[in-house]
Amino acid sequence: MSIVVSPTREPLIFGGKTYHQITEDICTPSEKAPTRQWLIGFIIAVFFLAVFVFCVGWQIYYGVGAWNLNRTIGWGYDITNFVWWIGIGHAGTLISAILLLFRQKWRTGVNRAAEAMTIFAVICAFMFPVIHVGRIWLLFYFIPLPNTRGPLWVNFNSPLLWDVFAISTYFTVSLLFWYTGLVPDFATLRDRASGFRRKLYNFLSFGWTGAAKHWQRFESLSLVLAGLATPLVLSVHTIVSFDFATSVIPGWHTTIFPPYFVAGAIFSGFAMVQTLMLVTRKALKLEDYITINHIESMNKVILLTGTVVGIAYLTELFISWYSQYVYEQFAFANRAAGPFWWSYFGMMACNVLSPQVFWSKKIRRSLWWTFFMSIFVNIGMWFERFVIIVTTLARDYLPSSWSYYYPSWNEIGIYMGTFGLFFTLYLIFVRIAPVVAIAEVKSILKSSGDQYRGKNRGYNEKNEVVVAHSDHEEHH
């Protein structure tokens, strides 16, 4: 094997695994009866899903009046939650696509679950633009089809329509990428199963055999999809930021928005991956595959993107002062010291200050710190969207129309309900599919398993020859 890995890199798979043990460890959770923890989690998730269905039904029946939006503040919880969920969705594609292009091997342990998270988060995000139009039965007006209304086309020059294209493309491409990666692993489950489960996985695995030519095409497809998904993931949040940046609202029409939204999206996405991974690895006993090294790598990304976001906040403040433009200056003074000062404070504390603890290696490698930090970051990023949307709208050009906003029970219910939707889908995924990409982990075993690398290497007499051989090649 001519894989080049620095000998100082730490192992990514612990426990001296063989190929068969990897299969066993990752497949077993979906082959056994669900655990108590899973059942309890699922019941709670389905309860919140029911809350979601009820609140959305209420909103559709009574209209957008069920929300506390007013003439001044036309976007509240709906678009805040939309941008928040879309941001969370970004980590999956980042992990699988960008890290694949950069040949980062640690992605193999977490990419499957992160991609699943992407898809479910995008589904949650999609709900908000869909229901916030009010007359949901006229939703097909979004679709540019020849029609009998004139023909009246959609406005292709509008960022809101770009958003429709960006998000539906993002969802489709993520789904295809995720499912194609799952096919060989479904085949592994199929060949271990019998009876109904064998039939189910035979259907899901599309007749995969593992033939050399198929693997070659599979790798070619993965690489090109990763190459396409990388600019796509950057474009999606860029276009989401255009929803604001192309407007004429002070505090919104800033050119810094696209990069700052993308960094914020990656930031919050990784935080959500951490929250999920810490629970998943414990519940499914996957500590040998989703190791502390994986968690540390993700914490480094959180530290980097959190700092980028922090610099963006400070740049915004500086530029508004430097611009000498009174409306812009007021918008930012209002964010920090206006009626919604607490959300600005929450944003700054959770997004900028708190991730700085990750400069310490000890904290980066601490599970409890990571867990609490991931929750903080998610709260902080929610506040960021709230600050941008609500705080800005609440104080517009005309003081006579200034207003305040607090959510109605319906808005809170819909937001809480999206967690139900998200976790119901995630828990079903955990039951049906392998949470770690089995084939991908096997392909890095000989370069990143702890019997081949790190302080445990060579404890196995038989493997020592292989290790010496591959090491020799690496030094060329």
Place this chain on the structure above:
Amino acid sequence: MASKNKEVLFGLFDDETQLLSAVADARKSHMEIDDVYTPFPVHGLDPLLGLEESRLHIAGFFYGLTGTATAFFGISWIFTRDWPTIFGGKPYFSFPAFVPIMFELTVLFASIGMVVTFYTICGMGPGVKAKTLHDRITDDKFCISFDTSDASDEQKSGLRAFFSKHGASLVDTKFI
């Protein structure tokens, strides 16, 4: 690629290094390998097998181009010919505003086109029954198979000798 109901003789190996040396030996002694099955992509296998590089990405490029063209000509036609509309005093043909959707459709067309092509040329799809030789191939075994539909007993025993020489853990025949 595969005809119906052919007899194959296959051997399973425990490690990819055994597989690679067996494949290299088979190619050197001009044995015609029917196929090689592995639980994960084994790097270095394709050149040994003499597989040409996949042209899937070339197809992807043209699918992408179709998407770009669809968006560009579609939007241009709608906004300059079918229903010219002025937005904020800007020209009908406001190219910069077309770019985001052109990009998104490029990615969308390329991805869907490539995925559909991939499953089609691999003969895969929902409900296709897999022609598996052995259940452990998707787990931890590496398999080489030979088409023995028209082989003599002498040739078959030669193949068995080849497998035992390279340390195959199991040798069997199957009709697929």
